Amino acid sequence: MSTTGITLEQAEVAVKAAKAKAVELGTVMNITVVDAGANLTAFARMDGAWLGSVDISQKKAKTARFFDMNTGELGKLSQPGGSLFNIEHANGGLITFPGGIPIKNADGDVIGAIGVSGSTVENDHAVAKAGAEAVQ
């Protein structure tokens, strides 16, 4: 077996925690978990969640792992006049607003990332955070 970071068991823990947080917030979400190689590991679309957010949740997760930072941080730099203006054109499309968060293990190593899309960016981030923090 190749080492690619997060296990499916951990990814499913993250998805489950994210779903619980979404229910708590009264929203329906698309939830993606990628591994250390930024490859898809687990995904769930809650009933009635936006179809367009399937891809956005995946792009948020990839973006978070591609640069090992929250997607919203990258978005601050990609505005007009910013140092990374229009970085969204790279990698077949990046998403740089909040909702993507790296997932770390107990040692602080990045082992994957979670991306959430389906509501306001504040809710997306809160749900992603609940998912990321559920992984130990």
Added chain:
Amino acid sequence: MSTTGITLEQAEVAVKAAKAKAVELGTVMNITVVDAGANLTAFARMDGAWLGSVDISQKKAKTARFFDMNTGELGKLSQPGGSLFNIEHANGGLITFPGGIPIKNADGDVIGAIGVSGSTVENDHAVAKAGAEAVQ
């Protein structure tokens, strides 16, 4: 037969109503209708309508269904500094200016969407609205 939302008969009613509105406004339009799964259901390009608007009308229809809102609403949030800046990079390209409108049935359920492109965004929206409202 599986249920995927709007029927072809309903979609053709929408296209016909949209064409009539375009004629009334003295414009020529590309008109797309997608179903609940955001899959193409009906399309018409009026004689002389912009070729580049074939794709735009399709992306507007998909965008409206992807997020169950008028495309122009999404565009307000995707401006520089906005919460969804550069969301247009998702889903192989979104269009977020007016002209895409969800189509609902009598119960208020989204059963598809219409996208119109070929004139000003005001005209595009007016024509899409005429099409969406013609579906019962």
Added chain:
Amino acid sequence: MSTTGITLEQAEVAVKAAKAKAVELGTVMNITVVDAGANLTAFARMDGAWLGSVDISQKKAKTARFFDMNTGELGKLSQPGGSLFNIEHANGGLITFPGGIPIKNADGDVIGAIGVSGSTVENDHAVAKAGAEAVQ
């Protein structure tokens, strides 16, 4: 207005004739008409028709106009060992089995093409033929 061959009125005549033939054959089809520039002009997906045939009907129509011949003719040449083996890789994907037919005016000039997908290639071709021949 730019001259791009077939009019929307003609294209809708083709779609209507194709739908009637599909009903006669007891099938449901995706029907695409493109103009002389191989750009989408009219489209209809009959209720319950294969979702995967949306794209195939479009690729058949484009392929027929791209080479001004029935798609099935091209397919004879694209087989292993044939002179055009794997031509399907060009133009973002071609479809070379039957169901795509050029549409000609009374003078024999190609003014567009029709592509049909949803059943056997024999039925697809028969429905496309009914559509193409309905245009005068």
Added chain:
Amino acid sequence: MSTTGITLEQAEVAVKAAKAKAVELGTVMNITVVDAGANLTAFARMDGAWLGSVDISQKKAKTARFFDMNTGELGKLSQPGGSLFNIEHANGGLITFPGGIPIKNADGDVIGAIGVSGSTVENDHAVAKAGAEAVQ
């Protein structure tokens, strides 16, 4: 909420049953479930499963829903000299060997599909079948 076929709860039942079958067979798999609109609904990559099978499992699920048949059935027709030779070029890439199966409800309506990739096509099909049959 709009109706798009299979629910997340049903999709997760399919994924769970597929994983159990994969364990029984001593393999590791990528498992995708799409809804009636061929949109991604649930996904799981078992630890150590081929990275290249992420996309293959998704294309198998889409292909099965696009044509409402097992992917292996389509593959019989897409061989050199077959009636659907090189159909794989449509829809941004189809996969036509076994491992994709439509998911039906109790009434026999197609409500989605499952695609499995990671082992032999016999194993892929067996795992997909276990998943599809677990949905009631």
